[in-house]
Amino acid sequence: MREDERSRDVSPGAARAEHAAEHADRRDLDGYELLVAVGGGIAAYKVAHVVSRLIQRGCGVTVAMTEAGTRFVTPLTFQSLTHRPVYTSTWQAVETYDPHHLSLTEKADLFLVAPATADLIGKFTAGIADDLVTTLMIGREGPALLAPAMNSRMWANPIVQENVRRLGEFGFHFVEPAEGYLACGTFGPGRMAEPETILEAVARMLRSRKPKQQS
Numbered sequence: 001m002r003e004d005e006r007s008r009d010v011s012p013g014a015a016r017a018e019h020a021a022e023h024a025d026r027r028d029l030d031g032y033e034l035l036v037a038v039g040g041g042i043a044a045y046k047v048a049h050v051v052s053r054l055i056q057r058g059c060g061v062t063v064a065m066t067e068a069g070t071r072f073v074t075p076l077t078f079q080s081l082t083h084r085p086v087y088t089s090t091w092q093a094v095e096t097y098d099p100h101h102l103s104l105t106e107k108a109d110l111f112l113v114a115p116a117t118a119d120l121i122g123k124f125t126a127g128i129a130d131d132l133v134t135t136l137m138i139g140r141e142g143p144a145l146l147a148p149a150m151n152s153r154m155w156a157n158p159i160v161q162e163n164v165r166r167l168g169e170f171g172f173h174f175v176e177p178a179e180g181y182l183a184c185g186t187f188g189p190g191r192m193a194e195p196e197t198i199l200e201a202v203a204r205m206l207r208s209r210k211p212k213q214q215s
């Protein structure tokens with residue numbers, strides 16, 4: 001054993017204390033509330049990691065999912081990570097009256113959509129509100145950040161590109177998709193940005209304002 005290894009306390013207690021200290025440093029999102037909408041793409045599994053990391057940094061996270069999103073990752077995954085109900089329908093019964101198609105964004109400092117499918121991008125552009133996620137978007141209060149993910153041909157489609165451009169004009173923010181391996185087995189642009197990139201974009205946008213609950 002090297003001298004530096006021998007002098008370092010590696011007991012489970014010391015490891016726990018080190019871990020806690022490291023995390024205390026990283027609770028830089030305490031007080032912020034994020035609403036995350038999970039769309040129907042294979043990249044939905046990566047969003048679980050984003051949510052977990054945000055919670056570790058002190059952010060309160062509530063998840064809404066499209067019907068297609070629930071086919072890729074179950075609501076239970078997000079419920080377990082957030083310790084909160086996961087919203088999947090405009091018509092979902094809640095214990096007390098709460099029009100969650102509106103109230104969820106009122107509490108949120110930021111509305112993240114990941115993966116933002118071609119379908120959701122199209123509906124947001126057209127102002128369609130035919131499910132919970134699209135209704136939340138049209139009635140939202142506060143900024144929105146989209147992380148698109150789709151096959152390269154879908155991403156290159158001029159209609160999708162035009163929708164992205166128009167959403168930019170409407171004030172939507174984007175974490176641009178990367179080029180790389182796509183789940184359909186091809187390489188190209190359209191791969192959802194890596195979780196770390198999304199995390200940093202979320203953290204940057206959140207910290208640019210005071211948390212709603214402090215104002």
Ligand SMILES: Cc1cc2nc3c(=O)[nH]c(=O)nc-3n(C[C@H](O)[C@H](O)[C@H](O)COP(=O)(O)O)c2cc1C
Nearest residue numbers: 039040041042066068069117118119120149150151
């Ligand atoms: C296996 C599989 C993977 C898919 N991946 C994507 C994707 O990455 N991006 C996308 O825009 N659509 C993808 N789709 C199509 C969407 O799931 C479909 O357009 C759906 O209606 C989107 O619903 P939503 O926008 O309400 O979530 C995929 C479909 C399947 C069956």
